Amino acid sequence: MDMKVAKKKLGIKExxxxxxxxxxxxxxxxPADAVFPYDKYEGIKIHDWDKWVDPFRLTMDAYWKYQGEKDRKLYAVIEAFAQNNGHxxxxxxxxxxxxxxxxxxxxxxxxxxxxxFARAGRHFRGEASRVACQMQAVDELRHYQTQAHSISNYNKYYNGFHSQRHMWxxxxxxxxxKSFGEDALTAGPFEFLIAxxxxxxxxxxxxxFVPFMSGAAYNGDMSTVTFGFSAQSDESRHMTLGIEAIKFLLEQDPANVPIxxxxxxxxxxxxxxxxxLVGxxxxxxxxxxxxxxxxxxxxYAEENGGALFRDLARYGIRPPKGWADACEAKDHISHQVWLLFYEYGGAAAFHTWSLTNEELDWLSAKYPDSFDKYYRPRLEFLRDKHARGERVYQSTLPTxxxxxxxxxxxxxxxDPTKISHRETVYEDEKYVFCSVHCQEIFCNEPEKFVQxxxxxxxxxxxxCFNPDVDPTAPDFDPLKAVLEYFKYNLGRDNGxxxxxxxxxxxxxxxxxxxxN
Amino acid sequence: MSKVFIIVQANEEARSIVEALLQDNPHAVAQESPAMVRVEAEGKLTLKRATVEDLTGQPFNIQQLHVNLISISGHIDEDDDYLTVEWAN
Amino acid sequence: MSVIALGPYKFAPRDQVKNFHGNILVNFCWDRHVLVTAPFAVALPPTMTLREAIMARIAPSIAFHPDARKIDWNTVQWEKDHKPWQPDLDKSLAENKVGHKDYLVFITPELKGLNNTGL
Structure with a gap:
């Protein structure tokens, strides 16, 4: 190490x-406002764009170098996976x-x-923020492409992987x-960044990306764990920018804080x-x-997110309004969503099934406060019905x-046996919500969500029917017609x-x- | 005080990063999960270039961390010789 | 509050009743029977009686629940708009003032759900 040549290269910061x-x-x-028409109307005030700093101080040259290295590693794994029947x-x-x-x-x-990010990378006035957003746009494109390449191996052998763009x-x-993404995309660039x-x-x-991808490794899925961690190494950079972006906005002007x-x-x-869904x-x-x-x-939410919000308290930021309710829901949502998909399993382009006793015991141990009382009896009841040849498939559409x-x-x-619902009437139309927080999001921007x-x-x-379908035909089966419109291979993708x-x-x- | 963490892939390149973190941050703990190692510590964690280089006998650029990094928490301060993550509370 | 936008931002609601071909959309939730994982949304002609709607669309959809066959629809308690509501099952939805996208909760207090725990 002492043989190092005297520093002639620039340091990271320089x-x-x-x-x-x-x-x-x-x-x-x-005028600058005509060139950058979207970075003021949301009410965010930026006085000095040069205060934006990427703490990793990644520059384009280093970016290409390390991304290239990540991709070479990833594609070596994808190839080995394909050549050796990794599936x-x-x-x-x-x-x-x-x-x-x-x-x-x-x-x-x-x-x-x-x-x-391509849009934000065009429309922010500060160059450093534009560079960061452009890199992130390229990162996310890489994620989509590497996922397509990795998962295409499964599409050769298994059902449900086809027609992704159509189904979406x-x-x-x-x-x-989809609606989550479109809500973010149609917001202004600063809201998009915070979102x-x-x-x-x-x-x-x-x-x-962390526990789920570790789970992929545990289940022998070399391909997914590799694209997952490769993507997550970009995500850790994005997270750093996320925290930097918020500090930047909060430090620029106190009027930005409530927004x-x-x-x-x-x-x-x-x-x-x-x-x-991930739960x-x-x-x-x-x-x-x-x-x-x-x-x-x-x-990752309570401990790490908690640390984050304690840190942001100095700017006058408090934890999100739904924080306590989201934390309370950790005992319930994964079970509620699984049961939903199980009962509507005929309409999902992936499979659902009954859990073994060993799996039920694992969940009982992990969820001592909720599983045995509220979820295990339902899963066992449905499993018994299936064993008797009466697999439950709900066909009446849900609210x-x-x-x-x-x-x-x-x-x-x-109150885990009381379905949560809220209603709002806006301009003579009624709207139904799953929670007080979703209701409040609507009430803040009703014109967006009436669409x-x-x-x-x-x-x-x-x-949601194919154009050649005749809904007046005597043998018309609306559910089947809808699933065909989704391009499901019925009986193979679903159930x-x-x-x-x-x-x-x-x-x-x-x-x-x-x-042999 | 809040915890910070650095999570890296469980592989040969990242092993020296984990070792360097544990060596330079005596309060840090490593937790292994399938395919990954999570190093966490109260308050602050520092990765030093010189320590990694001593362990491997090879030059190390702090930004090489990106190749095997999975996740990180806290405010980051990075320079040619070190990377620190820290919460201000 | 409203949407912050650069220009006028006004759109027609996507689910107006005129888009439902003469039907109204009605939501039905069986209170404290969460084995039925979610309430149902069904499109119904407003001339249909509430009893017909229940028998045609709701009863078959909850039939897999062991409490379902024990329901006496004549003594079921109802809630609409988060308030107690007393419909006449043999009158039409319109006569019962069931509106488009209303959310109806039917309550069967004597039926306690799976394991008597509201499931």
Missing amino acids: RYGHMTRGLGWEPTYQ LNITDARYLSAIKLFWQGVSPLENYVVQG DRVWYLSVP ISFSFEYVLTNLL VQGWIDKWFWRGSKVLA MMMDYMLPKRVMSWKEAWEI LCTTCQIPLCFTEPG SWLPVNQIYQGN EFEGSEDQRNFAMWRGQASK
Whole structure:
């Protein structure tokens, strides 16, 4: 080490200074406000854009270098996975339901975030913030692409991975992440930044990418764990920018504080609802489990998020309004969402199933305050019915929350047998919500949410059938017509795992892997 | 005081990062999970370039951390010779 | 409050009753029977009686619940708009003043759910 050549290269801080400062100019053909029309109307006041600093001080040259290295590592794994029938090393084909849901519902969200950051990367006035947003847009595109490449291996062998782009715009449960993403994309650039960089990336994505991806490793899914951790290394940079962005906004002007607080309240709650899907993936879909949703919530939301909000208190920021209710829900949401998908399993493009006693015991141990009383009896009842040949498939459509678009499967805080619902009448139209927080989000921006494209309501309006369908025909089956409109391969993509084609093929191929 | 953490992939390159963190931060604890290692500590964690270089006998650029980093919490201060994460409370 | 926007921001609600081909959308929730995971949204002609609506759309959808066959619909208690409500089952939805997107809760206090715990 003492042989090092005298420093002629620039240090990180100097290089960052050169690569992010003094790159802009004062426009003369047009006023600056015409060139940057979107960075003032939200009411955020920025006095000095140069105060924006990326603490990692990543510059484009270093960015390409390390991203290239990450991709080389990732693609070596993807190739090895493809060449060596890696799909047969997973614990069980049931596990793939989690990956189907990830591919159907999370990957397209990455694409939305590309668009949002590309836009922010154009419209912020400060050069350093534009550079950071552009890098993040490229990162998110990389995430979508690496997910497509990794998961395409599963699409060769298993059902439910096809038609992702088609399903995203139509399928009922995918409207949950889709409407979340579109709400963020149609906000101003500062709200987008708080929504995605701060509320989602900083406070919540650890829950998605850390314990869930560790779970993928535990279940032998080399491909997913590799793209997951490769993406998460970008996310840790995004999280750092999220916290930096919020500090920047709060330090620029005290008038920014209440605006930012409102966005934190909104987007923490919206994010926590979307992540209910991840709770179900962790607690129910992984044959081998690393930690429960509740434990993950305690470490990454309560402990880490708690530290964050204690830190931000000096700016006058308090924890989000829905914080206590979201924490209370950690005992319930994964079970409530799984039961919802189990009962509506005929309408989901992934499989659901009955848990073994061993799995039920694991959940009993992890959820001592809720599972045995409220969820185990329901799961056992449904399992018994299935064993008697009466698998429950609900076919009557559920009531959806106007804001988060999740069926009203959640219960009142502190009252786990009372379905939570709220109603608001706005300009003579009634709107239904799953919670007081979703109701409040609506009431703050009613004109935005009166446009909600609620799949159930759209089905009843006749907007979810293929054009050649005749709803007046005597043998018209509306549910079947809707699932065909979704492009489901009926009986293969959906329904019970037990007896499914995925289950049979996996068992057969795995058998072939050990003998001729 | 709040906890900070650095999570890295469980692989050969990151092993020296974990070792350096544990060596330079006696209050830090490493927790292993499938495919990852989480190093957490009350208040503050510092990764020093020189320690990693001593452990591996190779030059190390602090930004190489990005290749194997999974997650991180706290405010970050990074320079050529160190990276620190810290909460201000 | 309203949406902060650069220009006028006004859109027609997507779920107006005129889009439902003569039907109204009605939500039904069975109180404290969460084995039925979510309330139902059904599109119904407003001329249909409440009893017909229940028998055609709701009773079959909850039939898998062991309490379902014990329901005496004539003694069921109702809530609408978060307040007690006394409909006449044999009158039409319109006559009962059931409106588009109303949320009806039916309560069966003597039926305690799975394991008598409201499931």
